[in-house]
Amino acid sequence: MKIQQCPACGHKINLKQAAATKKVKGTFMLQCGKCKEWSHECQRAAILRNVGSVVLIIGSVMGYFQLGGVILGPLIALAGVLLALTTLLFASRVIYSAP
Numbered sequence: 001m002k003i004q005q006c007p008a009c010g011h012k013i014n015l016k017q018a019a020a021t022k023k024v025k026g027t028f029m030l031q032c033g034k035c036k037e038w039s040h041e042c043q044r045a046a047i048l049r050n051v052g053s054v055v056l057i058i059g060s061v062m063g064y065f066q067l068g069g070v071i072l073g074p075l076i077a078l079a080g081v082l083l084a085l086t087t088l089l090f091a092s093r094v095i096y097s098a099p
């Protein structure tokens with residue numbers, strides 16, 4: 001299970017042990033169990049992960065129909081997976097301030 005870090009106090013938030021979670025406008029929010037601050041991943045990371053998912057789908061479809069040979073499709077799919085994984089692992093979190 002991935003562990004997120006609270007941007008406010010640096011406390012490690014285990015997704016399973018998070019004080020609370022909620023969704024605001026499609027964005028996944030996490031509450032820190034220590035300082036009760038809400039945080040979410042930065043917008044750029046969310047966009048990058050979506051791009052990664054799309055690349056993955058394109059690569060899978062290409063691989064399925066063997067467009068561009070047997071190598072290119074799976075290679076593109078792999079690039080999509082790596083892109084999505086990278087954003088998951090290295091995305092910084094942003095403190096969410098409720099309006």
Ligand SMILES: [Zn+2]
Nearest residue numbers: 006009032035
């Ligand atoms: Zn915190």
